Amino acid sequence: MSERENIFTRIREALTVKAHAHHGATLPTTAEHRAVLPAVGATTAEQVALFTKNASDLRANFQPVTDTAALTAALIALRDAEKWRRVAVHPGALAQPQVAALGVPTLVADGTATKEELGQCDAGITECDALVAQTGSVLVTSRSAGGRALSCLPPHHIVIARRAQVVADLPAAFALLAQKYGGNYPSMISFITGPSRTGDIERILVLGAHGPKQLSIFLLD
């Protein structure tokens, strides 16, 4: 017998004795999840307001911008403030056109860059799949964020999102994933909730443990 069969045999044998379901045995519905999870307002305005508050609690930099020109100006300001010498960008319609104006060498995360090169970039610019108001999270996948490393290796992760991408809560985010990718999911899906952090030394919060020290989220109207 293969080890797989051995394990399954033991599981099936063990389960012949039924356990008592003290708290019920059926899988909860989405409505049941929503009834217990943190409350979120129904309108987009409320959700954006909640996202703004969560992002600030998480020490992420959240900035609504009116149009792409304002976005470009904001990115240039960041470039100057942080003295970027090199950036990497997700090859998407929203993100890629932004880097030309930055006037610094750019790496396109399309599979041609090495990890060493990516590791030398000052910022990684990506798009996202959704912004989750309930938790202040950015939902990225390997398809919306230039693979796995771009949103994690450079010290500053910049996300460009559209207002229409704001979703209310976690159940909505999972529904969106199923609808968008069902049957052919990206190999990595990540809920990014604030810049990287650790509390491993005396439970004192330090930002930028291994991932980005800074997370900036630009919301296009």
Place this chain on the structure above:
Amino acid sequence: MTAPAAQFTLDARRVAPDTRHRGIIQTAMGKYEVVRDQRKLWFQDWQGARNLAARTKFAAVNQLDTHLAEFAKNLEARGTKIHWASNAEQARSIILGILKAKNAKVVVKSKAMTSEEIHLNDAMETAGCEVVESDLGEYIVQLRQEPPYHLVFPAMHLTRGEIQKTFQDKLLDAPTDNPEDLTMVARRVLRQKYIQADVGITGANFAIAETGMISITENEGNARLTAALPKTMITLVGIEKVLPRLADLALFLPMLAVMGTGQALTCYNTLYGGPRQPGEADGPEEYHVVLLDNQRTTLLADAEQRDALGCIRCGACLNVCPIFRNVGGHTYGTVYGGPIGSVITPHLRGLQDWKHLSFASSLCGACTETCPVKIDLHHHLLQNRRNAFAPATGKPSWWQKTAFKLFAPVANSPALWSLTTKLGRFGQIFHGLVKGSALDPAQAWTKTREVAPIAKQSFREWMKERES
């Protein structure tokens, strides 16, 4: 006494009176409690959420065969290689086999309690690999050659000064004892390792049957880099970690964060469904998932305690446990400490050797009350006590038998009972003379503890007086 029990007693005696240790734990827990309680209030209905979580885990664990088969099938369909390991030795040899095939020199790891369970690091080092733990807390205890202290906070027993000293000794780099500076030292060292590593090894918090994905919860980004940069990725996961549906995470991710660290959501909650797919920019060329039984099916066979397999390793029961807080994480001598460790270790490693853990409890029930998936922890401790002395498995000692033979008639007769308490009250007057000394018959208890005085008036006496 068995060797693990003797060691436990020895270590507990050493740690419990250590006020410095207690201070460190109290401070860390104090901070945690405040944020955890705030976050519970953030939920519309925390108790309701616990019920839903318990229900979900019941469905998952009690149809484990179905969910596990679905999980494996879906993951395999997207190019992941699944391995099955009945025990620690098999799991080690599977992983060593992959390392050998890849000619791996440097292995970078993110936190995985399962890897502690199978002593993976030792095996990989013996095989000639450099193994680097990438979670900051794990990295610190690895440098100190210690096991992790706690499920969620591996280095919570150390002060910044001790960590600075460790870095100075082992890395020759630690300018100050400022937590931020120390974190940046580790960041610099580990950056290089991610890039050099041939293989990345991770644990898993959940395994999603519906979509064939592994879910990893972390704050630092170390697991994300471990899963992004090396050419080969391995995930070692216990078979009990399955959740039926992707959407179940909408409940479990925030609950794990609230109980684990007092956050709304940990910084990175990431799902992996295979190696790099066509059209993706990066990611490992090969992805291996090793599914580990290692006596989990023994626990599954115990219908009474089966719910313990639903544990999400949030560490909340450790944090509230008066025993854990007094004896500390290392005293348990087990991979999984605290109440959940005391419950499951006898199943994983043998009841007779590990039954003492179930006795090291005040049965206060704080663990059961806090557990987000409603595992009936303190009753399971009682059941372990019962099972340890069930006729089939063990027998009480002569003094236990004698004690109960004497106790039974006293407890059964109101007259004898009242006489005994009166004698006790009288005897207690003189107890002070010998308390805690070798002459004290209750020395084992009184040496380190105060004895509560027997009430001046019994309930029955009080009732009688009231009625008259």
